[in-house]
Amino acid sequence: MKxxxxxxxxxxxxxxxxxxxxxxxxxxxxxxxxxxxxxxKSLEAMKNLQTADPDDSLLIQKLQLxxxxxxxxxxxLYQQFKTKYGDKTNNREFNERFRKFLNESMLDCKGxxxxxxxxxxxxxx
Numbered sequence: 517m518k519x520x521x522x523x524x525x526x527x528x529x530x531x532x533x534x535x536x537x538x539x540x541x542x543x544x545x546x547x548x549x550x551x552x553x554x555x556x557k558s559l560e561a562m563k564n565l566q567t568a569d570p571d572d573s574l575l576i577q578k579l580q581l582x583x584x585x586x587x588x589x590x591x592x593l594y595q596q597f598k599t600k601y602g603d604k605t606n607n608r609e610f611n612e613r614f615r616k617f618l619n620e621s622m623l624d625c626k627g628x629x630x631x632x633x634x635x636x637x638x639x640x641x
Contacts, residue, residue: 541613544617547600551590551593551618552618552621553621556622557589558583619639623637
């Protein structure tokens with residue numbers, strides 16, 4: 517009888533831990549997608565700045581402001597990430613999972629160069 521109760525407790529503990537891990541992965545994947553979205557905006561803003569006509573000072577100022585806005589958005593997002601995950605960000609396995617999710621999410625970015633896309637594809641494997 518005691519063995520049966522112990523067996524059921526182990527099964528329930530396993531189900532709960534798998535469920536919690538799955539939820540954490542969903543949350544981490546969502547956070548990686550948010551960060552990838554802002555990183556993509558940053559790449560596009562930098563690309564626009566680089567391709568802008570240097571003689572068009574109004575356009576350059578507008579693009580610089582846009583880039584600074586994206587940069588501050590990225591800083592705030594990373595702060596939230598660090599606050600949310602705390603010491604987990606020092607864990608190697610956690611960082612590998614996050615990096616994989618981030619690389620997968622970055623592949624949706626339309627403004628990636630061929631080299632960047634290849635690098636992100638390597639990171640998903």
